[in-house]
Amino acid sequence: MISALFIYNQKGEVLISRLYRQDLKRSIADIFRIQVISNTDVRSPIITLGSTSFFHVRHENLYIVALTKWNANAALIFEFCYRVINIGRSYFGKFDEEAVKANFVLIYELLDEVLDFGYPQNSEADTLKMYITTESVKSERAIKEDSAKITIQATGATSWRRSDVKYRKNEAFIDVIESVNLLLSAQGNVLRADVAGQIMMRAYLTGTPECKFGLNDKVLLEKDPTNRRKTSNTVEIDDCQFHQCVKLGKFDSDRTISFIPPDGEFELMRY
Numbered sequence: 069m070i071s072a073l074f075i076y077n078q079k080g081e082v083l084i085s086r087l088y089r090q091d092l093k094r095s096i097a098d099i100f101r102i103q104v105i106s107n108t109d110v111r112s113p114i115i116t117l118g119s120t121s122f123f124h125v126r127h128e129n130l131y132i133v134a135l136t137k138w139n140a141n142a143a144l145i146f147e148f149c150y151r152v153i154n155i156g157r158s159y160f161g162k163f164d165e166e167a168v169k170a171n172f173v174l175i176y177e178l179l180d181e182v183l184d185f186g187y188p189q190n191s192e193a194d195t196l197k198m199y200i201t202t203e204s205v206k207s208e209r210a211i212k213e214d215s216a217k218i219t220i221q222a223t224g225a226t227s228w229r230r231s232d233v234k235y236r237k238n239e240a241f242i243d244v245i246e247s248v249n250l251l252l253s254a255q256g257n258v259l260r261a262d263v264a265g266q267i268m269m270r271a272y273l274t275g276t277p278e279c280k281f282g283l284n285d286k287v288l289l290e291k292d293p294t295n296r297r298k299t300s301n302t303v304e305i306d307d308c309q310f311h312q313c314v315k316l317g318k319f320d321s322d323r324t325i326s327f328i329p330p331d332g333e334f335e336l337m338r339y
Contacts, residue, residue: 069186071136075133099117109168125149165174231275238274242336243263249263279327310336311327
């Protein structure tokens with residue numbers, strides 16, 4: 069999987085260097101700086117030099133670069149790079165060069181937790197904050213209690229949510245954010261029309277509740293004989309990407325979005 073992970077600044081200086089396998093040397097970092105950062109003609113986020121593939125993501129004034137010599141899943145590696153950015157935001161507020169330099173010890177500790185021999189592990193920020201913290205040192209008794217909770221959460225069916233969350237008032241908020249893309253010809257004919265959507269949710273619920281909701285999806289409504297004549301009120305939803313809390317088997321069978329939500333704000337799905 070991932071053989072190494074580097075974080076560079078805009079000048080090409082290596083801020084974070086972590087090797088996970090023995091098939092690469094630290095000197096490989098110079099190759100990316102010379103071939104990509106110093107070369108303004110390179111636009112692709114993936115570049116293969118020799119037998120090594122470089123996957124990079126730009127964020128603020130940083131380059132987050134994952135290296136592999138294997139025929140790895142590119143989508144998974146990019147998803148991991150964005151998870152690293154989200155973890156940095158969750159811990160530091162803003163994930164930039166200044167934050168990396170000020171917290172490099174903590175970043176190394178986080179990278180050791182989220183990757184094991186190059187394979188991604190638990191990358192949920194809420195779970196990581198339970199045992200990787202910059203706060204004051206806790207008592208031995210409190211550490212034992214938290215350790216028991218960590219074991220249950222990290223190895224349980226819902227690693228993204230603790231089971232002992234409590235609120236005096238249960239609330240859930242859903243925001244649907246959509247952008248319309250329209251391409252017209254010179255004659256005014258529609259060449260392409262689509263909508264890119266994102267569903268954000270804020271959940272303040274006690275325990276581990278299961279939430280369900282549905283959409284006026286064309287695939288679902290056309291299965292019902294009573295709704296076949298009313299296709300004008302339906303939409304065709306493609307390219308769905310879900311948070312890991314969504315039960316994909318339930319969605320495939322009856323197009324119902326069923327999930328146990330993480331605590332707080334998260335992105336439920338994209339389409």
